[in-house]
Amino acid sequence: MEEGCHNASQLWREILERGFTGRHSIVRNWIRKHHGPKAARRSRVSFVPPPPRVSPRQIAWEILKPCESNRLFLAELYSRSPEIAPCAVVAREFFRIIKQRDLAAWTKWKEDARDSPLASFARHLCRDEAAFQAALKYNWSNGAVEGNVHRLKLIKRSMYGRAKFDLLRLRVVNTA
Numbered sequence: 375m376e377e378g379c380h381n382a383s384q385l386w387r388e389i390l391e392r393g394f395t396g397r398h399s400i401v402r403n404w405i406r407k408h409h410g411p412k413a414a415r416r417s418r419v420s421f422v423p424p425p426p427r428v429s430p431r432q433i434a435w436e437i438l439k440p441c442e443s444n445r446l447f448l449a450e451l452y453s454r455s456p457e458i459a460p461c462a463v464v465a466r467e468f469f470r471i472i473k474q475r476d477l478a479a480w481t482k483w484k485e486d487a488r489d490s491p492l493a494s495f496a497r498h499l500c501r502d503e504a505a506f507q508a509a510l511k512y513n514w515s516n517g518a519v520e521g522n523v524h525r526l527k528l529i530k531r532s533m534y535g536r537a538k539f540d541l542l543r544l545r546v547v548n549t550a
Contacts, residue, residue, distance in 0.1 A: 380405060437462045438469045457491070464490045477510045 379385060382402040386394075389401070428436075433451070436444050437458075452459040464487050471479050487496035499506050529545050 375405075375409075380409065434465075438466055440466070461491045464492050468492070471510070475510045477507060480507065480510065 375385065382405050383398065385405070386398045386401040436448065437451075440448060448462075452462070464483070467479070467483055467486070470476065471483055484496055484500065487493055526546060530542060533542065533545065
């Protein structure tokens with residue numbers, strides 16, 4: 375240190391030769407404590423951390439909602455795994471159909487999906503095609519009704535079967 379070396383790795387290697395048995399982090403922390411954060415920053419070896427891991431869910435959203443910032447990432451993904459590219463095209467089209475409620479594009483998507491890895495998903499949708507088409511066609515939903523039913527069942531279950539209708543009614547009215 376007196377000779378001007380503030381590199382923690384270099385100092386650690388030198389004192390290891392002299393019998394030091396501690397870890398690199400001890401030397402780095404000592405430099406930071408006694409010579410300030412600038413010396414600690416200088417002591418770091420030029421290390422490029424690996425890119426953060428990306429979960430499959432995050433990759434799926436990157437594929438479904440492409441933007442200019444992730445264009446290079448997707449190009450690299452498709453080059454490393456060519457079978458993902460055609461699946462991504464079909465998935466993006468399905469995402470667009472749902473988002474824009476494009477009932478006219480449904481039949482073409484069904485045909486395209488038959489030859490893709492999403493064929494099983496498309497078959498399951500076709501089992502109740504009328505309900506799927508109604509979801510695209512109509513703007514209303516029974517979500518509010520289902521939410522209230524769920525709330526009632528939650529209150530009922532929290533009472534552990536000890537309540538008759540009168541007590542349940544009181545609990546529902548009091549929480550509303």
